[in-house]
Amino acid sequence: SIMPKHLRKKTDAKIAIRDHRQMVKALRVSEKKFRSFFEHVIGGAFQSTPDGKLLLVNDSFVRLLGYRSKADLMSKNAVDLYADPQDRVKWNSQLISKGRLQNAELILKRKDGQIITVLENARTLHDEKGNVLYYEGTLTDITERKQIDLAKTEFVFLASHQLRTPLSAINWYTEVLLNDSQGTTNTKQTDYLEKIYASNQRMINLINDFLNVSQIELGIIIIKPQTVDLVEKSRSALEELKSQFSAKEIEIREKYQGQPRIQSDPKIITVILQNLLSNAFKYTPPKGQISITITKQKTGVAILIKDSGYGIPHDQHHQVFTKFFRADNIKERSVAGTGLGLYIVKSMLTRIGGKIKFKSAEKRGTAFYIHLPFRIA
Template sequence: MRRDLYSRLVIACAILLSVLLTGLGIVLGQFFPLFIDDINLHLHRKYWIYLIMTLLIAFVLSLFMAARMMLQYARPIDKVTRIAIQLAQGDYLARAQTDDPEYDTELAVAINKIASNLQEMSTLRIMEKERLKTLIESMGSGLLMFGREGAVNLVNRVFEKTFGFSKEEILGKTFKDLELPPAIEKLIEDVFMTEQVHAKQVRIDAGGTLYYMSVYGAPVIGLHGNWLGIVVVMHDITELVHLEEVRKDFVANVSHELRTPVTSIKGFTETLLDGAMNEPEVLKDFLEIIQKESDRLHLLIDDLLELSGMEREGFSLQYAFINVKEVMDDALKITSGNFERKGISLVLEIQGDLIIEADADRLIQVMVNLLSNAINYSKEQTKVIISGTKSGSNVAIDVTDEGIGIEQSQLPRLFERFYRVDRARSRDSGGTGLGLAIVKHLIEAHGGTIDVESTIGVGTTFRIQLPIRKKI
């Protein structure tokens, strides 16, 4: 553009100079030939001097006008051209000058408008890209996207963490190269082949740990119906599956625990009605059994109602500053008869100045449950130790017995509802299988924790950690 402009200006100067020379030639040709012979040599030389001076002045004026035109028109266009080149290179902050009247042209204004629009579009694109990235990385599910060629072009951090891959390892690879679990590979292949949505639940064994994944695969179709690839979303439903299993076990256990006493009561009642009530000794024995089963049924229903109440949203504790030793003394008064009946000695190692903010009645309930377990699963003439110490901002309470112990494989399930280490012995001891579940709920409601350690034939230790002050 600059070369074309310069060429036009030079041509204009040449035309102007030619016009001047032609005009001078015409004038000289019309007026001076008639008198050439009469003019002396001196006048002839003077005439040529004037002619040359006039031509020089005309040439200088032409150059000045050409330079002025170049400054007025060529330089602003050069500036605007440089701005356009910067925009083409991605510098959307570049602007042409418009505050100087020399540059206030329609071209400069148009260039600035284009630059402003490009900057807004670039900013919007960056914001949308950042939002999309944040959304993908913040998903709780693993995301995997394949392009139309079948290669991975998008993956999020959850997928990398779940399957132990890094983004650099899997980008650009096909699903066959990733060595995913066979069920997931089959789903991806079905989506590619049928171009239809597919979903299934997959069980994954990762190093001995079972995971359950809900895998959803769908084709990605553009606005104009063109095939762009597929997207696969994998959601970890292990906790949901576990809760469903717990629910099923709970229903089955409740049905079983209720059926046993009800069946027993019904059977003995029918026997009595069939004529056994006419025998006083048999009547007394059967009524005692019916009473025992009724008490057990009542206890079971009470525990179920209490556990249900703890899980409700409105459940709250009555906090107050209490002495831990006084709580232990109250719990021992309730269980002292059972200790004496089995000849089990008690060792209390608790400092008298342990004061915590808690619900005294609920802590007594916790200790009664733990002490009852220690008594039921301990042999006669053994020992139970209760110790309490301050540990930083917490109080640690240990209940240790010398009972039969619990296998290590059973410890993780010990606080589940109705879980029994020894079902026959637990039922004979009058337990409902809900005691430890209630204990865990109460301790967690206080903001504490409870753990268990046990050795077969040696004994079991329940360790409670409670905060000294109420957690807000």
């Protein structure tokens, strides 16, 4: 270049200063946009460090937790905002290991001591070395929604209890008439009675499902451990479905190894087996096969219930244990069901320390693998 060296240095310096000013200006605009978004985001927004120091909160976050000002709230550690401080440890660990929380249900404590339920969505931000710098996320107050859900659950529980008594009476009287040894009912009347009995039985099963779900959600399931013979429970559950299996010409295969006895709640074990076997029956076409295998292992008892049924589409596997889930290929076939059975099974297994997993493919059937501990922890 023909430009003198001292002038070239001045020009370079001016360019550097101009670039620096433009960069500072861009950063200020970016920060202004971020703060505007942060303040106007729906729900409470925050930034905090892994050890609980609050770096930034918006006005909604302050109002949500009932504090006078941002400074008032930010003088607290995040652990102080939890109803149970151990929850902070649990969610903190999950955030660090997974990098994010999605719709996590937190129980927090407002400044006035009121307990609220919120949904948290959060993520971790890292430096260039991969170390966690801070968390950022949002909180949505769902306290009122939870209270409404609780009221609905309590209503369903009470209504189901009230309906159970008259339905049981109808069931008993119908059985008496069907078992009439005097022959006072003709063929047509017997046919009507059988239809009444079958319809009433479906209603009783539905009511039992509602009661089980209500008890799960209200947290009022009482566990009464005693010795449970799993082979006996399996045979009893199969006996109840025997006539239905025969009508569809379904082949039943049983395999029991060792003496599979555990200390658990017999009523819960019955509900689990009835639901799984009933599902296998409903979703297996005529002349199919259903097998149950019970094996004693070192840490507990394994149960395998397998069918040659319609199977579950792969893209719906993640929904299997959710309330009211029914696979699309089942809806098309108009198979009766509430979609509550597997939700009940998973919830009750969790309650007694059991585990469940499954394998399934369309037109190739489904296999459920259950593990039950020898004793409830």
